[in-house]
Amino acid sequence: MNLPAELIAAWCAEERAPFSGWDFSHLAGRMIEEQPPWSYIARARELLREAKAALDIGTGGGERLLEMRPDWPRLMVAAEEYPPNVLISARRLAAEGGHVVAAPANEVEPLPFVDEAFDCVLNRHSAIHVPEIARVLTPGGVFFTQQVHGLWAEDLLAEFGARAQWPDATPQRYVPALEAAGLEVTHVQEWRGRLRFTDVGALVYYLKAVSWSVVGFSVDAHLQTLLRLQSRLDRGEELAFTARSYIMEAAKPAAL
DSSP states (O other): OOOOHHHHHHHHHHSOOOOTOOOGGGGGGEEEEOSSOOOOHHHHHHHHHHEEEEEEESSSTTTHHHHTGGGGOEEEEEOSHHHHHHHHHHHHHHTTTTTEOOOSSSSSOOOOSSSOOEEEEEEESSSSOHHHHHEEEEEEEEEEEEEETTTTTTTHHHHOOOOOSOOOOOOHHHHHHHHHTTTTTEEEEEEEEEEESSSHHHHHHHHHHHTSSTTTTOOOTHHHHHHHHHHHHHHTOOOEEEEEEEEEEOOOOOOO
16 A cells, blocks of 8 residues: 555654643544533532532543632542653642642552541542542542443454453442442443544554553554554545443442
8 A cells, every 4th residue: 555655754743742631632623532421520510519628539630620620629639640640730730729649540559548538539530449439438428430431442452453451440340349348329321432533643642642552552563554544544434433431429328
């Protein structure tokens, strides 16, 4: 297949383009993700308005939390693991009266907070350490999360010979775990839609940003796959894949 060298050079430029926080504005109009029927922001704002102290786990660069600034409680704490994002979110949130703590985002290490410290815990697309979330919630407190389904874009991964690394990251796993930790699961909703890319360069940028999806991804290493995907566009086909996500809400029983 004869492809202009300029196009491959453009893909390499996308591979080198900077990415920080969780900001995909570089792909505006080029990566089109259908949205689920719920609004994570709207529900999170409702919960923050009812809280006295809240924790946002995996805040990234603080982008989403800043959208909810008018609804922050008196104590607003954000936890983030990735060092560059710790610096970014600390700068952004401290200016608004928030507090940022460098903390692990996995299901093994404990959160660096005392028992029953928060009456609202938010988590958008970060690891769910169920026992620790239950521990830091006050009696009557609420945990609310939106998660990427473990089988998100599995058809996209298959194009590159990759498989989902966390296929069990689903409500079917977490709901029983939340209940076993003593929380009452009050709402669960799953959704499936489409993730579409208008050009291969946008896909290159995306895969470099979410580097855990196709481990070792690069234009050089996956050029033949990229060429095959380009040929689909040339034939008038879409680069569309399966998007999947879910939300869960759980409450800690109030003290008697």
